Amino acid sequence: MKKLFVFLLIFIAAGAKAQLSGGFESNSSYYVDDSKIKLEQIEAQNRLRSNSYLRLDYKYKHFTTGIQLESYVPKALLNYSPNLKEAGLGSYYVNYKNDSIGLDITAGHFYEQFGSGLVLRTWEDRQLGIANSIAGGRVKYAPFKSVQITALYGKQRNGLGFDFTAGSVFGLNTEFELSTLFKARKISYGLGLSYVNRNEKTDFNALPPSTFLTSIRGNVKKGGFTADAEYAFKSKDALVEFGNVRPELQFDGSAYLLNIGYSRKGLGINTSFRRLENFAAYSQRNLSGNVFNEGFVNYIPSLTKQYDYSLGNIYVYPAQSNLSFEPDRNKAGEIGGQLDVIYQFKKNTPLGGKYGTNVSINFAQWHGLKGIYDAAQRKYEADLLGFSEKYYRELSLEVRKKWNPKLASVFTYLNQYYNTRFVEEAVGEVNANTVIVENTLKVGKANSIRWELQHQWADGGFKNWAASQLEFNLKSNWSFFAIDLYNYGNDNANKKIHYYNIGLAYKQGAARVQANYGRQRGGLICVGGVCRFVPESAGLNLGVNLVF
Amino acid sequence: MKKSATVVMLFLCLGLSVPAQQIPAIKLADLEGNVFNTGQFNDTKGRPVVLAFWATWCIPCINELSIINDKYESWKKEADFEFYAISEDDSRTIKRVQPMVNGKNWDFNVLLDKNQDLKRELNLLNIPYTLIVKDGKIIYRHAGYVTGDEEVLFKAVKDNQ
Numbered sequence: 001m002k003k004l005f006v007f008l009l010i011f012i013a014a015g016a017k018a019q020l021s022g023g024f025e026s027n028s029s030y031y032v033d034d035s036k037i038k039l040e041q042i043e044a045q046n047r048l049r050s051n052s053y054l055r056l057d058y059k060y061k062h063f064t065t066g067i068q069l070e071s072y073v074p075k076a077l078l079n080y081s082p083n084l085k086e087a088g089l090g091s092y093y094v095n096y097k098n099d100s101i102g103l104d105i106t107a108g109h110f111y112e113q114f115g116s117g118l119v120l121r122t123w124e125d126r127q128l129g130i131a132n133s134i135a136g137g138r139v140k141y142a143p144f145k146s147v148q149i150t151a152l153y154g155k156q157r158n159g160l161g162f163d164f165t166a167g168s169v170f171g172l173n174t175e176f177e178l179s180t181l182f183k184a185r186k187i188s189y190g191l192g193l194s195y196v197n198r199n200e201k202t203d204f205n206a207l208p209p210s211t212f213l214t215s216i217r218g219n220v221k222k223g224g225f226t227a228d229a230e231y232a233f234k235s236k237d238a239l240v241e242f243g244n245v246r247p248e249l250q251f252d253g254s255a256y257l258l259n260i261g262y263s264r265k266g267l268g269i270n271t272s273f274r275r276l277e278n279f280a281a282y283s284q285r286n287l288s289g290n291v292f293n294e295g296f297v298n299y300i301p302s303l304t305k306q307y308d309y310s311l312g313n314i315y316v317y318p319a320q321s322n323l324s325f326e327p328d329r330n331k332a333g334e335i336g337g338q339l340d341v342i343y344q345f346k347k348n349t350p351l352g353g354k355y356g357t358n359v360s361i362n363f364a365q366w367h368g369l370k371g372i373y374d375a376a377q378r379k380y381e382a383d384l385l386g387f388s389e390k391y392y393r394e395l396s397l398e399v400r401k402k403w404n405p406k407l408a409s410v411f412t413y414l415n416q417y418y419n420t421r422f423v424e425e426a427v428g429e430v431n432a433n434t435v436i437v438e439n440t441l442k443v444g445k446a447n448s449i450r451w452e453l454q455h456q457w458a459d460g461g462f463k464n465w466a467a468s469q470l471e472f473n474l475k476s477n478w479s480f481f482a483i484d485l486y487n488y489g490n491d492n493a494n495k496k497i498h499y500y501n502i503g504l505a506y507k508q509g510a511a512r513v514q515a516n517y518g519r520q521r522g523g524l525i526c527v528g529g530v531c532r533f534v535p536e537s538a539g540l541n542l543g544v545n546l547v548f
Numbered sequence: 549m550k551k552s553a554t555v556v557m558l559f560l561c562l563g564l565s566v567p568a569q570q571i572p573a574i575k576l577a578d579l580e581g582n583v584f585n586t587g588q589f590n591d592t593k594g595r596p597v598v599l600a601f602w603a604t605w606c607i608p609c610i611n612e613l614s615i616i617n618d619k620y621e622s623w624k625k626e627a628d629f630e631f632y633a634i635s636e637d638d639s640r641t642i643k644r645v646q647p648m649v650n651g652k653n654w655d656f657n658v659l660l661d662k663n664q665d666l667k668r669e670l671n672l673l674n675i676p677y678t679l680i681v682k683d684g685k686i687i688y689r690h691a692g693y694v695t696g697d698e699e700v701l702f703k704a705v706k707d708n709q
Contacts, residue, residue, distance in 0.1 A: 019570060023671025055671055064572075099573060099585060113663035116639040123638075123663060126673075145583070177581070188581045221581055226646065259643050268647025301640030306605035340644055342651025355618070358652055400614065408695075410607070440611065440695050448695035473694035510689040547671045547689065 018060040023547045025126065026052040029077055031539040036497050037519055039537065046075040047539075053090070053126065065094045070160060079534050080129045081292035083159035090161050091133055102142035109133040109161065112152060114173040114194040117299035118232045118255050119213040119281075122156070127525065128532045130293050133157045134169055146180040149173070156283040158294050165284035165295045167200030189220040198283055198297060204238075204247035211237040213281055213298065217257075224264045230257040234279055239323060239378065240288035249378050251323055253278035253333075255300075268342040272303050277333040277369060277382055278323040289322055291533060303338050304364040305396055307414075309436050310485055311454040311467050315418040316524055317366065317392040318531050325380075329422065330373035332382050334391060336366035355402040365393040368422060393417040405442070412436040420461065432458040448473045464489025479505040485521060499536075510547040515540070570684050571599075572669040576634070576659040579646050584659055586666055590684040596708045597630045598701065600656075601667060601677040603637045604644040609676040610652075612693040617654050619698065629705045632657045636667055636675055682708055 028050035031039050039047070050073065057066035070090035072080070093108030111133055114120040124131045136154020143149070150173040155164035172195045179188040194215040201209045212235045219228035234253035239246045254277050261270040279300060282288050287295035302319040320334040341361045345352035370386025373379075395415045402408040414434040420426050434456040441449045452469040467485040474480075485499040503516025522536030573587025589597055600616070602609035613633055616623075620631070633656045635645045642662055649658050661667055670679075673691075678701055680688035688704045690697060 021671065023673065025673055057669065059570075059572075097573065099587065111663060111665065111668065113639075116642075117663075118639075121639075121663065124668065177583075179581075190581065219581070224650075261643065261647055263647045263650035265650060266653055268649070268651030270643050270647045272643060299639065301638065303640065306641055308605060308607040340647055342647050344651060344653050356653075358614075360648075360651070400610075402618075408611070438607070442695045445699065446696040450694075473696070476690075476694055476697045476700055479692075479694065505692075507691050510691065512691050545673050545691075547673075 018058060020056065020058050021548065022054065022056040023545070024052075024054050025543075025545040026050060027077065027541070027543045029537075029539050029541045031078070031537050034519070034538045036494070037536050037538040040535070043078065049075045049077050051077050051080065051084075051126065062096055062098045063094065064097070065092075067092045068161075076129075078537055079532065081159070081294060083163060083292075083294070084129060086160075088160045088162075090131065091135075091157065092161060102144075104140040106138045107136075109135045109157065110138045110152070110154075112138065112150065112171070113299070114150070114171065114196070115175075115192045115215055115217050116230060116257065117301075118230060118257065118279075119194050119215045119298050120169075120171050120173075120196045121296075121299035123299075128293060130296070131157055132294070132296055135161070135164065136168075144181070146177040148175045156295060156297070158284075158287075165282075165287065167198050167283040167285075169283055169297060170197045170199070171195065187220070187222040190218065192217045196281075196297065198281065200283070200285060202245065202247070202285070204245070207238050207245070207247035207250070211235050211281070224262050226259070226261045228259050231255070232257075232279070234281060238285060240285055241324070243286045243288075243290075245285045246378075251278050253280075253323075255279045266344040266346070268340070270340045271337065273337040274303055275333070275335040275369075275384075276300065276319065276321045279321045279333065289324075293532065302366075303336075304366075304392070304394060305338075305340075305362040307412075309412065309438075309452070309454060310469075310483075310521075311434050311436065311456045311465055312412070312414055314456065314458075314462060314465065314523070315416050315430055315432055316531060317364075317394075317418065317423060318524075320366070320368070320391060320423070323380075324425075325373070325375040325378050326425075327375045329425065330375055330380060331422065332369045332371065332373075332380055334366050335369055335385070335387055336364070336391075338362065338364035353401070354404075358400040360396075360398040362394070362396045366391045389419065389422055390417065391419045391422050407442075408440050410436075410438040412438075418461070428460050430458050430460040432456055432461070446475045458489070462487055462490055462495075477506060477508060481505075481516075483518070497536075503541075512543075512545050514543040517541070571681055571686070572666065574661075574666045574669065576661055576666065578660070579649065579658050586659075589681045592630070592682055592684075594683060595628055595630060596680050596682045596687070596705050597632065598705065599679045599681060600631070600633045601636055601661075601672060601675045601679075602633055603635060603675055604641050604648050605637070606675055608693045610648075611695070612676050612678075612698065613654060613656070614652065615695070615698050616701075617652070617656070619702075620655055623702055623705070627702070627706050627709060630657070632659055634659045634661050634666065636661055636664055638662060638664070680704055680708065 052071040055068045068090040071087035076084045091109035095106045097104045134154040138152040140150045152171045158165045176191045196213045215232040217230035232255040236250040236252045239249040256275045258273045281297040282295040284295045300319045300321045345357040347356045367387040368389045369382040370388040371382035397413045399411045416432045418430040420428045436454045438452045450471040454467040456465040469483045471481040483501045499519045499521045501518030505514040519538045524531035571589040676693040678690045
């Protein structure tokens with residue numbers, strides 16, 4: 001804190017030409033019990049809950065300093081980590097950046113990603129309760145335009161700004177834009193190398209404190225073709241079972257990633273292949289597999305399409321990177337891939353019509369790793385290219401069509417297979433078909449109506465759902481909406497619930513206020529393949545945000 | 549808490565007399581793999597520059613960019629401006645950006661903000677989000693997108709020629 005004051009005082013002394021910017025966000029809920037949905041007794045003591053964030057950045061010449069204040073008073077919203085409590089400094093930093101000498105130095109909290117994030121990513125996602133910035137020091141140096149070197153060291157945030165996980169993290173990353181270096185024309189290629197070391201001392205003599213992750217990756221691009229490949233390795237670390245570190249059982253891990261794409265005007269194709277084996281990394285061992293997403297060092301997104309529609313998010317596949325032993329349910333990772341094709345039918349053709357038609361197709365399929373598993377002995381040997389149980393499969397088709405200057409539609413069809421037994425480590429499996437139609441009608445010059453109709457047929461899990469959303473937008477400032485998700489097919493009569501919501505939002509420039517009343521479906525809220533579990537709830541929600 | 553409150557007060561006092569926010573200088577990649585420094589948005593030579601933040605999975609963002617793309621040619625004839633679509637896709641979906649941009653025939657400049665550094669430093673909470681920058685100043689902001697917002701955006705572009 002004292003250091004922060006000193007920096008601030010320097011800036012005050014420096015005076016003019018400085019600039020302040022910031023943002024404020026607050027989300028509050030008042031939870032109620034209604035005929036179908038009730039808060040759990042232990043949660044019912046705090047019906048009013050609020051998460052608020054105030055970020056302030058102050059820039060003067062090459063220096064920027066900033067803080068983020070966070071408040072979880074009287075209590076954080078339902079099912080955020082218990083480490084997010086009370087109010088105080090969430091993060092703070094001082095940065096010096098001078099592009100003319102290629103230098104960027106940060107002391108305090110920082111966010112960083114090496115390559116695709118397979119070996120290191122720190123980021124903030126308030127909806128998921130993720131804020132795993134590293135507090136310490138980071139230096140980025142670009143000796144030439146085509147080379148970038150990053151070195152960092154620190155402790156990872158877990159809770160507020162002075163709460164850290166037990167381990168420390170050291171990272172070194174280099175990116176080489178080789179084609180720039182060799183002055184290549186019409187082709188571009190590059191290389192990246194990363195090293196990350198997590199150091200956490202334990203009382204176990206058999207367990208070395210350090211575990212490292214390395215990554216080597218390359219990319220090439222010529223004309224419409226792109227390709228990139230990455231191999232990453234994790235050194236031996238103890239198996240963690242239900243939060244218990246097992247120093248006598250140590251396993252290493254690996255990741256292979258390959259992407260190939262082709263695109264030209266009107267056509268885009270991308271394919272991805274990935275194999276993960278025991279590749280989760282945490283800055284504190286016993287956080288392995290924790291439900292609040294705390295202590296992540298690396299980022300392992302599920303490589304499937306991400307949906308904005310509510311019924312597209314009932315069965316969401318999270319990447320399976322952990323190692324776990326259980327008779328008939330051994331898991332060491334995942335293997336699979338996805339394919340995307342996007343095509344535009346031209347204007348004034350039979351399928352294109354007057355305005356053109358856009359079609360997107362996605363296919364994704366993921367399996368467990370085939371191999372020999374011995375759950376009793378905690379031993380396994382996985383094949384490099386072997387597919388065992390199917391964890392997830394999806395096929396989706398999206399068609400966008402503009403009918404006339406006023407009316408546009410989006411049709412989505414989604415076919416899913418979801419292996420609940422392996423993905424959630426529960427029972428059963430689900431085959432689901434979902435159809436979604438969205439229409440937007442422009443009324444007058446600045447008003448519009450948006451209407452969504454969704455239906456899901458499923459043979460397991462929650463069974464059938466129907467959903468609809470109606471939205472009126474007035475003069476681009478006001479929005480009024482009503483949503484209903486109805487789980488009419490649920491086998492349990494008490495769970496045939498209408499999850500309705502009505503609300504309004506007002507926005508003006510950089511300010512936005514939203515209020516809604518209704519029910520929240522329980523389940524996973526997922527952003528970018530990382531999910532947070534929320535229990536179902538009912539109540540009034542108020543959100544405010546402002547940027548300045 | 550007392551200390552934090554004092555810090556906030558200090559910041560706010562400092563803020564009273566300072567100029568409007570600039571665009572932070574952050575190195576992003578374009579679709580060709582070249583490095584693009586966003587600091588150059590602070591010297592736009594008198595022209596308005598539109599920054600539209602989007603992602604491949606964000607339906608209103610795609611609606612917005614599709615409509616703007618339909619009107620882009622005629623807008624370009626009416627006004628002198630630049631347009632950048634800044635993708636907030638992270639490594640889960642970033643490989644979809646180029647196929648989508650080409651597959652949908654978009655003519656904009658596209659930049660990749662793969663760990664949301666620019667979005668974070670601009671304090672943008674949700675996408676879609678549009679800004680207009682002119683000579684180092686953010687002169688227009690708009691959160692969200694509903695049909696018709698593109699007309700308001702283009703009017704702001706024309707008013708700032």
